[in-house]
Amino acid sequence: MNPSAPSEMSLWSEEECRSFESGLRLYGKNFHLIQLHKVRTRSVGELVHFYYLWKKTERHDIFSSKVWLEKKKYNLHPGTT
Structure with missing residues (x-):
């Protein structure tokens, strides 16, 4: 069994979920960067496991x-904020 992806995952807080989603938006599926900058309370293995459940x-x-x-809004009006 892989120690980084436990079979029973503890519940994620709302803050962890939002941070994960923010990291996913910024870094894509680079779970190492998400863990380093957004969700320091979880291991990379837990992020990967959570990602597949979350999907x-x-x-x-x-x-x-x-x-x-x-993305659609940006493509229609590139460069506007």
């Missing part, structure tokens, strides 16, 4: 919709 949730769907809209 199956409604929270991921909402995140993906927001990211897609942000």
Whole structure:
């Protein structure tokens, strides 16, 4: 069994979830950078494990919709803030 990805993961706080999503937006799937700069309370293995669970949730769907809209808005009006 891999010690970095425990079979039973402790619950993540709302702050950890938001930090994870912020890191994912900034660093993509570079879990080392997300852990280093955003979610220092979890190991890289826990981030990877959480990512695959998170992808199956409604929270991921909402995140993906927001990211897609942000990209679409930027493509329609590049350089505007």
